[in-house]
Amino acid sequence: MILADENNIDDNVDIQISECLNPNNPKSFFLFAGAGSGKTRSLVKALTEFKKNHGNNFILNNQKIAIITYTNAAADEIKQRLKFDPIFYVSTIHSYAWELIQLFTSDIKSYVKARLLKDIEDLELAQSKARSLQNKSSIDRARKIKSKTKRLENLPNVTRFTYNPNGDNFKKDSLNHSEVIGITADFIANESLMQDIVAARFPIILVDESQDTKKELIDALFTLQKAKKGVFSLGLFGDTMQRIYADGKPNLGESLPSDWVFPTKKMNHRSNKRIIKLINDIRQEVDDQKQQPRKEKPEGIVRLFIADRASDKIVTENIVAKKMFTLTTDKSWTEPDEVKTLILEHHMAAIRMGFIGLFEPLYKVDRLKTSLIDGSLSTLNLFKNTILPLIEAHKSGDKFSVMRIVKANSFLFDKNVIVNSQDQLKHLSEINDNVSKLLALWADNSDPYLKDILQVIFETKLFPLPNIFKVISSRTKKEESAFESSEDEEELNDDAIDAWDVALNAKFSEVSKYDEYLKEESKFATHQGVKGLEFPRVVVIIDDEEARGFMFSYDKLFGTKGPSASDLKNEAEGNDTGIDRTRRLFYVACSRAEEGLAVIAYTDNPSLIKRNAIANGWFNETEIEVL
Numbered sequence: 364m365i366l367a368d369e370n371n372i373d374d375n376v377d378i379q380i381s382e383c384l385n386p387n388n389p390k391s392f393f394l395f396a397g398a399g400s401g402k403t404r405s406l407v408k409a410l411t412e413f414k415k416n417h418g419n420n421f422i423l424n425n426q427k428i429a430i431i432t433y434t435n436a437a438a439d440e441i442k443q444r445l446k447f448d449p450i451f452y453v454s455t456i457h458s459y460a461w462e463l464i465q466l467f468t469s470d471i472k473s474y475v476k477a478r479l480l481k482d483i484e485d486l487e488l489a490q491s492k493a494r495s496l497q498n499k500s501s502i503d504r505a506r507k508i509k510s511k512t513k514r515l516e517n518l519p520n521v522t523r524f525t526y527n528p529n530g531d532n533f534k535k536d537s538l539n540h541s542e543v544i545g546i547t548a549d550f551i552a553n554e555s556l557m558q559d560i561v562a563a564r565f566p567i568i569l570v571d572e573s574q575d576t577k578k579e580l581i582d583a584l585f586t587l588q589k590a591k592k593g594v595f596s597l598g599l600f601g602d603t604m605q606r607i608y609a610d611g612k613p614n615l616g617e618s619l620p621s622d623w624v625f626p627t628k629k630m631n632h633r634s635n636k637r638i639i640k641l642i643n644d645i646r647q648e649v650d651d652q653k654q655q656p657r658k659e660k661p662e663g664i665v666r667l668f669i670a671d672r673a674s675d676k677i678v679t680e681n682i683v684a685k686k687m688f689t690l691t692t693d694k695s696w697t698e699p700d701e702v703k704t705l706i707l708e709h710h711m712a713a714i715r716m717g718f719i720g721l722f723e724p725l726y727k728v729d730r731l732k733t734s735l736i737d738g739s740l741s742t743l744n745l746f747k748n749t750i751l752p753l754i755e756a757h758k759s760g761d762k763f764s765v766m767r768i769v770k771a772n773s774f775l776f777d778k779n780v781i782v783n784s785q786d787q788l789k790h791l792s793e794i795n796d797n798v799s800k801l802l803a804l805w806a807d808n809s810d811p812y813l814k815d816i817l818q819v820i821f822e823t824k825l826f827p828l829p830n831i832f833k834v835i836s837s838r839t840k841k842e843e844s845a846f847e848s849s850e851d852e853e854e855l856n857d858d859a860i861d862a863w864d865v866a867l868n869a870k871f872s873e874v875s876k877y878d879e880y881l882k883e884e885s886k887f888a889t890h891q892g893v894k895g896l897e898f899p900r901v902v903v904i905i906d907d908e909e910a911r912g913f914m915f916s917y918d919k920l921f922g923t924k925g926p927s928a929s930d931l932k933n934e935a936e937g938n939d940t941g942i943d944r945t946r947r948l949f950y951v952a953c954s955r956a957e958e959g960l961a962v963i964a965y966t967d968n969p970s971l972i973k974r975n976a977i978a979n980g981w982f983n984e985t986e987i988e989v990l
């Protein structure tokens with residue numbers, strides 16, 4: 364029989380938090396606890412309790428509790444768990460920051476103006492010292508000076524700033540992400556009026572994943588808390604061991620005032636016993652937090668598979684799935700939808716899922732990255748949001764939907780175009796011919812190239828083309844000048860044209876695979892992207908070479924590569940090193956597993972990885988297999 368209290372030793376934490384959230388005697392708190400300890404659950408529980416006790420007063424006073432999450436997905440999850448109650452304002456940090464500042468146009472203007480003047484001054488100083496004005500950095504600098512000056516000149520014309528927290532902000536009157544965070548932090552930290560407004564509207568602010576929340580904003584919230592102690596409470600949830608982004612505040616929680624409450628948790632409710640032992644062992648170099656499993660949890664399984672760097676990844680990963688099935692007798696290990704495979708970088712999923720031809724060239728362009736990853740890249744929308752559903756409808760023989768999609772997206776169906784056409788019947792029959800021409804590209808199960816699809820659309824004018832595609836399709840001077848006068852900065856970027864020139868050589872099937880990846884229907888996710896989530900079966904892929912990143916190095920963590928000079932310098936100065944960062948990322952990735960975990964390490968030195976994994980105490984010999 365399971366003793367109820369063995370699993371519930373942390374329940375007092377929920378009571379402590381509820382006591383802090385008392386509007387008559389607000390206290391601030393810092394709940395830092397390991398993976399799977401139920402922080403999110405405690406957050407929801409405390410808020411539900413709050414609603415019961417103080418909800419009506421909050422409604423009467425038009426006040427809300429702000430809950431800041433790291434991702435939109437986490438915000439949606441918490442909103443749902445709080446039953447969409449309007450006294451809770453649940454959002455990401457960017458949306459919340461924008462909510463606070465968006466009406467302060469003239470203050471934002473002054474801030475942006477001061478920043479632009481300073482940036483231009485710095486750039487001009489650097490330019491005056493440049494040895495040549497013809498090298499790449501000088502040319503880039505000149506371009507930056509020009510664009511910042513243009514923005515400065517345009518500032519007086521801005522009547523209201525715009526900002527999209529979930530995308531790229533290219534318009535003349537837009538603010539970018541770091542500006543919105545910087546402005547909000549500055550206003551909260553330095554403007555007493557802003558402090559009054561925030562504390563009156565949101566007497567409680569709770570921050571989930573606070574170890575990764577932008578440090579300037581966390582610092583501003585600390586200032587606010589100090590200034591408004593008697594009427595405001597700040598609650599931080601998080602885990603220092605799960606800090607994986609560079610902009611989080613290091614050593615968060617150290618030297619906080621003594622009137623803060625510091626609840627702690629010992630349990631891990633998520634994972635089976637062996638997985639908890641592994642994450643405790645990974646953690647032990649950093650702090651002495653050791654979690655304990657729930658009593659009823661089975662042992663579970665962890666395995667380290669070591670494969671040669673040059674081996675075929677897809678074949679290797681299939682072999683591992685079969686081996687895990689044999690070891691556990693759990694058939695789900697061989698079913699793609701039942702296993703979450705964690706890769707380091709999105710392109711590793713693109714390779715495995717077969718959309719690298721489309722993805723890679725676009726991902727190389729810095730300013731396209733965010734929108735490519737979140738699916739909002741406007742140029743790609745033509746293929747993803749119009750052609751993809753069109754072809755899916757066509758393939759399933761749904762003629763009605765085909766015409767509906769064409770009607771909804773084509774200018775040719777515009778009322779004025781039809782009314783103004785000399786012969787309306789002829790016009791409609793031409794549209795039909797054009798649609799047939801497009802669909803013919805998929806005849807006999809063909810998989811056309813994106814550039815061929817584009818060409819048909821360009822010739823038939825079936826769908827409006829983003830300027831960048833007009834340029835590529837026509838390549839005439841006339842079109843290029845139309846393009847140059849475009850206001851859309853994404854499209855003003857030459858790099859983007861070059862990238863699309865390459866990406867258009869991909870086949871259309873890549874668009875549907877990319878779409879599948881975006882919809883999270885895929886079995887892949889990144890080590891970073893799964894923060895806060897959990898899955899029964901997890902495969903963690905480790906391959907620095909394929910990841911091509913510089914922030915993390917599993918080779919260093921596993922000791923097959925020595926620390927760099929800057930690692931040694933950082934270590935000597937007590938700063939974060941690449942190894943520290945990677946250890947934390949490894950902790951996040953491994954701690955997502957509930958029942959079983961397979962780590963696959965691709966390496967040039969299998970025996971050294973094996974030796975070090977045993978020496979670290981992470982895996983024992985019987986849990987490691989060199990493939």
Ligand SMILES: Nc1ncnc2c1ncn2[C@@H]1O[C@H](COP(=O)(O)OP(=O)(O)OP(=O)(O)O)[C@@H](O)[C@H]1O
Nearest residue numbers: 397398399400401402403404405632633894895896
């Ligand atoms: N007191 C509890 N009793 C039973 N199950 C719990 C309890 N607390 C949490 N859980 C379960 O444990 C899992 C992990 O909880 P939760 O996601 O809240 O942890 P977390 O601390 O936010 O994790 P992480 O830091 O890894 O994101 C969830 O499935 C949750 O339902």
